[in-house]
Amino acid sequence: MAFLSDTLARVKPSQTIAVTNKARELAATGRDVIGLGAGEPDFDTPQNIKDAAKRAIDEGRTKYTAVDGIPELKKAICAKFKRENGLDYTPAQVSVGTGGKQILYNALMATLNPGDEVIIPAPYWVSYPDMVLLAGGTPVPVAAGIETGFKLTPAQLEAAITPKTKWFIFNSPSNPTGAGYTRDELKALTDVLMRHPQVWIMSDDMYEHLVFDDFEFTSPAQVEPGLYDRTLTCNGVSKAYAMTGWRIGYCAGPVELIKAMGTIQSQSTSNPCSVSQYAALEGLTGPQDFLATNRALFQRRRDLVVGMLNEAKGIVCPNPEGAFYVYPDISACIGKTSAGGATISDDEAFATALLEETGVAVVFGAAFGLSPNFRISYATSDEQLREACARIQSFCAGLS
Numbered sequence: 430m431a432f433l434s435d436t437l438a439r440v441k442p443s444q445t446i447a448v449t450n451k452a453r454e455l456a457a458t459g460r461d462v463i464g465l466g467a468g469e470p471d472f473d474t475p476q477n478i479k480d481a482a483k484r485a486i487d488e489g490r491t492k493y494t495a496v497d498g499i500p501e502l503k504k505a506i507c508a509k510f511k512r513e514n515g516l517d518y519t520p521a522q523v524s525v526g527t528g529g530k531q532i533l534y535n536a537l538m539a540t541l542n543p544g545d546e547v548i549i550p551a552p553y554w555v556s557y558p559d560m561v562l563l564a565g566g567t568p569v570p571v572a573a574g575i576e577t578g579f580k581l582t583p584a585q586l587e588a589a590i591t592p593k594t595k596w597f598i599f600n601s602p603s604n605p606t607g608a609g610y611t612r613d614e615l616k617a618l619t620d621v622l623m624r625h626p627q628v629w630i631m632s633d634d635m636y637e638h639l640v641f642d643d644f645e646f647t648s649p650a651q652v653e654p655g656l657y658d659r660t661l662t663c664n665g666v667s668k669a670y671a672m673t674g675w676r677i678g679y680c681a682g683p684v685e686l687i688k689a690m691g692t693i694q695s696q697s698t699s700n701p702c703s704v705s706q707y708a709a710l711e712g713l714t715g716p717q718d719f720l721a722t723n724r725a726l727f728q729r730r731r732d733l734v735v736g737m738l739n740e741a742k743g744i745v746c747p748n749p750e751g752a753f754y755v756y757p758d759i760s761a762c763i764g765k766t767s768a769g770g771a772t773i774s775d776d777e778a779f780a781t782a783l784l785e786e787t788g789v790a791v792v793f794g795a796a797f798g799l800s801p802n803f804r805i806s807y808a809t810s811d812e813q814l815r816e817a818c819a820r821i822q823s824f825c826a827g828l829s
Contacts, residue, residue: 528667545595638720
């Protein structure tokens with residue numbers, strides 16, 4: 430009898446975490462490494478949020494809470510959805526989990542049966558397919574390449590839907606590309622979904638506040654109210670509020686689904702950290718002025734990175750609408766040899782050689798389901814980004 434579960438063979442560890450760990454290991458040996466793999470802001474959680482957490486500790490708010498969130502936080506989440514997205518939810522329709530990842534995982538675990546299909550536009554966040562597999566479902570990646578701005582077309586969505594399709598996972602702005610769907614582009618997708626009542630929509634809005642230029646963020650149930658009853662709108666405080674380590678994600682959707690997710694959570698982690706919940710409450714209800722400041726900071730970094738990468742030989746880097754990632758195409762680099770003698774057979778080989786020869790850590794495109802590309806997280810200092818991009822330029826210039 431095998432000791433490890435057969436289910437484990439269906440999934441693989443997160444490549445973004447693996448790259449970050451590799452960069453840390455090399456740095457620990459004394460190497461000059463610039464890690465561009467981690468998707469988290471490089472600045473600290475706002476002071477008012479940290480102060481709220483300290484007050485919660487001092488006031489003894491350190492006991493178990495309701496499994497899927499304290500009432501005050503659920504009420505604040507309802508107010509957020511109404512204020513920012515025009516969506517009406519009651520606290521009974523809200524679930525709070527230990528990070529955005531748990532929210533998505535709970536929903537999939539609560540709904541998927543063997544044979545159920547989940548449509549996932551590629552490139553995708555590395556965890557989507559593996560969470561579907563862990564829940565017993567079948568991921569159906571649909572490639573949305575650089576020719577469509579890394580956005581799924583209505584025709585592609587229509588062609589991917591079958592009688593077995595249960596979920597469509599939607600992420601805008603996207604991790605890993607930063608691509609954001611305009612209202613019209615999203616409406617075209619929701620028009621397709623309206624024709625298929627068996628398909629539920631999981632909208633991952635984690636990068637909602639990180640949009641640039643004149644881009645307007647919209648969410649599926651906001652654009653098409655007819656999908657309200659089969660949409661799970663997911664979000665969290667990790668990215669916009671610089672609270673990655675606090676581990677608070679949340680969602681809103683039909684009561685039946687929220688109850689089922691609560692059952693899953695009650696038998697796994699139970700409640701999210703009590704102190705983190707009070708910190709998130711302050712985040713959602715306190716001053717919001719820093720959001721615009723941080724957004725401008727990220728837009729400046731985006732412009733820096735896109736500009737420098739497009740000056741690198743063999744790289745084409747689209748200009749993303751949001752998040753803090755770029756996903757450059759390296760088709761012209763494949764098949765060449767690096768100055769250090771490495772054969773660039775694919776994007777993983779590119780990323781490996783780049784790290785070994787220049788000390789710049791990026792995540793290769795195959796991890797996100799679309800090659801040949803790599804992902805850079807520009808959630809680090811301008812100085813680090815400028816140096817990293819200069820090293821990438823030098824690396825590409827040395828390919829022959």
